[in-house]
Amino acid sequence: MKLLSAIALLFVFTVASAQDKGMHFEHNLTWAQIKAKAKAEKKYIFVDGFTTWCGPCKYMAKEIFPLEETGTFFNANFINVKAQLDTTANDSEEIKKWYQDAHNLMVDYQIRAFPTYLYFNPDGELVHRALGSTNAPEFIKWAKNALNPKTQYYSMKKEYAAGKKDTAFLHALALASQQAYDEPFSSEVVNKYIATQSNLYRADIIGMLASATNKTTDPGFKVFTENPEKADAFLRPGTSANIVKSIIGKEVLPSLIYKEGNTYKDNIDWENVKATLRKQYPAFGDEIALPAQINYYKQTQNWPKFSETVSTYLAGLGAKANPSVLNNYAWAVFENCDDVACMNKALAWSKQSLSGEAANEPGFMDTYANLLYKLGKKDEAIKVEQEAVAKDPSLQGTLDKMKQGKPTWD
Template identity: 40%
Template structure:
């Protein structure tokens, strides 16, 4: 009987523990959660996430369940988690939000995750911020949504009204960039450049390089129109470097997560769209990274060889070590291993045999090529240089080599 009484006394404590943390609504549409927020006179907080986003998972597991986070968000907001990607395992509730998600994505240009969108009790967008963080940082960022003086969209609307000065426009660009709001950042950047008598001055071109993030921006248009003029101010190849970065971010990167993607077709389409911009250097590296990620080793090796043949003198020791390590782990062909060993040797020489991880790679390749004495000597150097958290791992490899395993 005593045990039963103790159990009943413990049940309320269990219930209390389970109710801590942030409460997220379920089973309601976007319009319905807006109505709920209006009825309760609370702001609406949308946590826009994807299933593949690491910071999103961290927030869900470690931050939102905290009691102080729940106390703040439950008091001030109606909270909703909104999944922005689609998977074969999506529940009916997630599917019911597909149309709302596309509407939100289009209206607010959500491209980074997690993005947090906040609406007033009347349903008007007032604030946004991006990125995971610790509990106090999250609360501080969301707190700004409760004050008209710090609400992102409210400030943007107020300062952007009328005929803002060039300095105000630059401030608005910085504000929009901080909020990952590329649409407004591009709009205000274009408005700023329109006020400039010489958009090709060094200061303005540096401004463009930092803030023009899409092909519809005035800055992209200026760079594309006269790259020689840009290079004369910023240095040879700077215009192409900037243009290629924007082209890849718009035309190639977003497609790479799709199943059965053909990277050669993507590159060909982007090249045809912008024939005056040389994207070959960026796409050569991208192709081998893609083959590495998708484990297409038959294509990875020739892609690496092609890249190194063209750009080998520019490749860092770190990248060479990465290539060599990948070949060591996934290639059994002696010719393939010999190539990898040459890269690894170069990475070791360029760092003057002072980087233990590079020495470890080289030692493993030497051993695999049956140069055991050289391998043991090189691995001993790696052990001697290794930090405390690496030493045991490298020592274990050395011991195996000495045992002939």
């Protein structure tokens, strides 16, 4: 018993020592008090803007903040603050007292993605910003940039506004603006830097363009439209096409199908829409028009046309069809259509979604089982749903209804 107590104490001491070596975060101080402390101690402030649901936030808190190398640097140079930017029913009193300060930080500094890191000088002025999860050396590098006036993001923005536009500076500012997630300014700077370059097909250039291309007039749009395979050599396959389709879908398509007020035009001529897009963007016309047409039939509850158009769209995609998209289309039919021909088409889409890495996805299995059940194939449906429940117990209620012969689509 004494030996167990000694081991327990050693474990507690070891854990406490490990935590002590990591970053030390302030507790029970208001934002005003933290700024006053920073001014008195002449130290910078580091703010970790996180949410409770954010995966990268949890990774940083668990794997990076507790490291000795991280703690050594940050504790010496910063007053460290955690700002929870969402609210939950389980929030502690300390978190609740910080609700207003956290809200003000999110609004005042336009935090739109998580985790966002804010760095303030001893006078409480924001000088630098970064975003996302990374390893300890890179995380420390970001913080070092915050301490150096030459690499502080907001100091660089002031220099840019004052007229500094040399190539090396534009390159550094473009990278910093993307790290800061500062749109639309980032796109402006990236495009200015790109204009100074003769060879755009480099890993660093393509990476910048992938983040900064948002309009048909951006230089990256031409790169991704005319040479998608060449650009994708530096990206994931299909990235160029996805960028182009997203921009066309936001910038070109709306004028063809919507009237003022973002409501659908009367009697849309979908063949004309497709022809217009094919003429302007031959490689992407149908891939943009057909999903829009599918959504139109979904919104107008025209399920025969919905299933017909989905079948046309998926036939063009073949094996490239995304399992999640297939599942969503199939579920929409299950919930809204009683036509047997319609449901049989949806059953085929659902079956196709259960392939590759998604073969054992319980949500997709549930869709397939529900369609089987609605089509009267009860025994087969129950068998599939049992497999789904084994992977996701929350689906038990659906399985119970199937066994009892009750509708699962109400």
